[in-house]
Amino acid sequence: MILLFVCALFLASIFIGIPLVWAILITAVVPIFVFDLGYPLQALFLNFIGGVEPNHYIAIPLFIFAGELMSRGGVGQRIIDFAKAAFGFMPGGLGAVVVGASMIFGGISGSAIADSAAIGSVMIPAMSKQGYKRAFAGGLVAAAGTIGIIIPPSIPMLIYGFVGNVSVGNLFLAGVGPGILMGVAFISVCFWVGKSTGVDPGGERTTPRAFLSAFMGSLPALLMPVIILGGIFSGLVTPTEAAALAAVYGLLVTLFVYRDLKVSDLPQLLVDSFVTSAVVMVVIGSTSVLAWLITLEQMPQILIGFVQHFSSSPFMFLLMVNLVLLILGMVLDPVPAILLSAPLFIPTAQAYGVDLVHLGVIFTTNLAIGLFTPPVGATLYVASRISKVGVLSITRAMAPLYIAAVIVLLLVTFIPAISMGLVWLIR
Amino acid sequence: MDTDYRAQYPAVLRWLSVAIDLAMVTGGALIILIVFGNAAFRGFGFDLAWSLEITALLMLWVTFLGCAAAAARGAHMRVTEVVAILLPKTAQRYLSIVLSILISVLLLALIYFGTITAAHMWSETTTVLYWPIGLSYASLPVGMLFTLVFHLFNTWLDATGHGPRDQGQLSETEEQGREGLA
Numbered sequence: 001m002i003l004l005f006v007c008a009l010f011l012a013s014i015f016i017g018i019p020l021v022w023a024i025l026i027t028a029v030v031p032i033f034v035f036d037l038g039y040p041l042q043a044l045f046l047n048f049i050g051g052v053e054p055n056h057y058i059a060i061p062l063f064i065f066a067g068e069l070m071s072r073g074g075v076g077q078r079i080i081d082f083a084k085a086a087f088g089f090m091p092g093g094l095g096a097v098v099v100g101a102s103m104i105f106g107g108i109s110g111s112a113i114a115d116s117a118a119i120g121s122v123m124i125p126a127m128s129k130q131g132y133k134r135a136f137a138g139g140l141v142a143a144a145g146t147i148g149i150i151i152p153p154s155i156p157m158l159i160y161g162f163v164g165n166v167s168v169g170n171l172f173l174a175g176v177g178p179g180i181l182m183g184v185a186f187i188s189v190c191f192w193v194g195k196s197t198g199v200d201p202g203g204e205r206t207t208p209r210a211f212l213s214a215f216m217g218s219l220p221a222l223l224m225p226v227i228i229l230g231g232i233f234s235g236l237v238t239p240t241e242a243a244a245l246a247a248v249y250g251l252l253v254t255l256f257v258y259r260d261l262k263v264s265d266l267p268q269l270l271v272d273s274f275v276t277s278a279v280v281m282v283v284i285g286s287t288s289v290l291a292w293l294i295t296l297e298q299m300p301q302i303l304i305g306f307v308q309h310f311s312s313s314p315f316m317f318l319l320m321v322n323l324v325l326l327i328l329g330m331v332l333d334p335v336p337a338i339l340l341s342a343p344l345f346i347p348t349a350q351a352y353g354v355d356l357v358h359l360g361v362i363f364t365t366n367l368a369i370g371l372f373t374p375p376v377g378a379t380l381y382v383a384s385r386i387s388k389v390g391v392l393s394i395t396r397a398m399a400p401l402y403i404a405a406v407i408v409l410l411l412v413t414f415i416p417a418i419s420m421g422l423v424w425l426i427r
Numbered sequence: 428m429d430t431d432y433r434a435q436y437p438a439v440l441r442w443l444s445v446a447i448d449l450a451m452v453t454g455g456a457l458i459i460l461i462v463f464g465n466a467a468f469r470g471f472g473f474d475l476a477w478s479l480e481i482t483a484l485l486m487l488w489v490t491f492l493g494c495a496a497a498a499a500r501g502a503h504m505r506v507t508e509v510v511a512i513l514l515p516k517t518a519q520r521y522l523s524i525v526l527s528i529l530i531s532v533l534l535l536a537l538i539y540f541g542t543i544t545a546a547h548m549w550s551e552t553t554t555v556l557y558w559p560i561g562l563s564y565a566s567l568p569v570g571m572l573f574t575l576v577f578h579l580f581n582t583w584l585d586a587t588g589h590g591p592r593d594q595g596q597l598s599e600t601e602e603q604g605r606e607g608l609a
Binding site: 014015016017018019020021022023025026029041042044045046048049052053055057058061062065236237238240241243244245247248267270271273274275276277278279281282283285331332333336375 | 486491494563567
């Protein structure tokens with residue numbers, strides 16, 4: 001009963017427009033009075049501040065700052081040049097460039113929205129000029145941009161790792177396979193669209209010299225994920241220190257190598273990054289309050305009992321996880337969706353023997369799809385704004401991309417080797 | 428684009444907003460430098476034991492001041508599409524006032540309990556620098572106080588038809604949501 005009440009109250013608070021941080025706190029406070037639970041209100045404060053306090057959370061603003069640095073300069077154009085050299089020759093080549101560039105850019109910025117904005121502003125007009133429908137071009141940018149949160153570094157994965165006490169390094173590694181698979185699936189759709197409509201039959205192959213030149217131009221940016229993953233896996237730095245390293249490296253590259261930014265731009269960039277981080281952090285704090293209530297009232301146990309009542313098979317459990325997360329992803333951004341659902345699903349997944357790293361990748365893949373599904377799809381809106389096409393038109397044009405994404409999601413869910421292969425290798 | 432209220436603020440609130448931004452720039456830059464410095468120094472065999480305490484303190488202050496900065500920018504995450512599509516403008520305004528009162532009560536409770544706890548913890552000190560733990564805990568009531576100030580003024584602007592939405596500045600999501608669903 002209390003679980004149902006909490007879910008209903010939360011959804012009602014969200015849909016009437018209460019900002020997420022306050023909606024979660026209201027969801028945590030009201031049941032204490034309604035069910036006369038007798039918990040002291042001071043505990044709410046202690047859990048709120050305690051939720052923000054852990055030192056490793058410092059990685060969140062630092063990764064956001066590093067991503068902002070790389071997104072604001074001309075890194076996007078250099079990566080597009082490199083992707084054109086790599087994919088431009090094939091049928092549907094311009095679409096493949098969008099996907100390839102998004103995958104690379106995602107590895108640098110870690111943000112789907114930055115990814116869609118940086119790639120979309122250049123590529124949607126280019127695809128439209130080539131003869132692609134603007135709705136498809138926008139849809140492709142919206143979908144491909146979300147690969148950025150599957151491929152490491154990924155802020156949603158970082159947060160899942162902190163919430164679930166799961167190795168961030170392993171999560172980052174586990175995201176590589178599914179990210180590449182999602183990219184290949186989207187490139188296949190582009191190949192089919194380019195060939196079947198005849199708008200993009202493919203161009204000439206790039207000469208090795210031009211390819212090398214494009215590669216060298218984007219190399220300083222391409223080194224960012226290498227430094228982050230290399231630092232963590234070599235044991236030289238913690239994920240938090242890797243984030244600081246990425247921030248300092250990003251500063252050096254954008255200020256002194258690419259010279260896209262001036263020192264005078266930095267204060268604004270810092271404020272923007274730390275405001276974004278604060279918005280996420282206070283939601284983390286409020287979720288800690290809700291998680292405290294959830295734990296005290298043994299809601300995960302209620303959920304486990306409820307799910308096991310229907311089936312004891314992990315297959316059915318994972319199918320249910322996918323369904324719930326897809327629906328949640330339609331109305332919430334990945335970070336709050338993870339913060340709200342992970343405390344409920346992680347104990348249940350453990351009861352079913354599901355690896356928590358694998359579960360983290362399933363979470364991220366589902367919520368990446370949620371980012372380009374209406375009614376609340378952040379990259380969908382970015383692409384809609386750039387392409388100047390309505391969200392519904394873009395959504396209709398994206399049908400083949402949705403099908404490809406759901407197929408990849410099912411493969412990632414039911415073939416653990418896709419995500420866990422690299423993790424098993426290093427374990 | 429957020430529904431940024433700062434352009435409509437009187438001078439005092441604009442100064443407060445700028446002061447908060449300055450504090451965040453300083454705090455943010457120090458966090459980056461200290462975390463990076465600690466990693467670099469460890470490479471040479473030094474460990475800056477105080478770095479964890481300072482970065483934890485800065486992080487709390489930057490987060491809760493950032494909460495206020497986000498309120499001024501109308502940047503807190505929220506789902507506005509459902510109300511924007513289902514309710515007429517007048518009903519939206521009344522709903523917004525009711526919700527605003529609810530949020531203000533919540534903020535007042537956080538300020539009250541936060542102040543009591545920070546005062547209570549002021550005599551406790553950290554293990555390396557011997558700084559009062561209450562200094563960290565004070566970040567929440569202070570941040571929430573500034574958030575409340577901005578929140579109340581935002582509510583006033585919305586209620587009197589001077590908010591950014593009334594000036595034709597819709598959030599990107601709302602604007603596109605309407606366009607797409609229309």
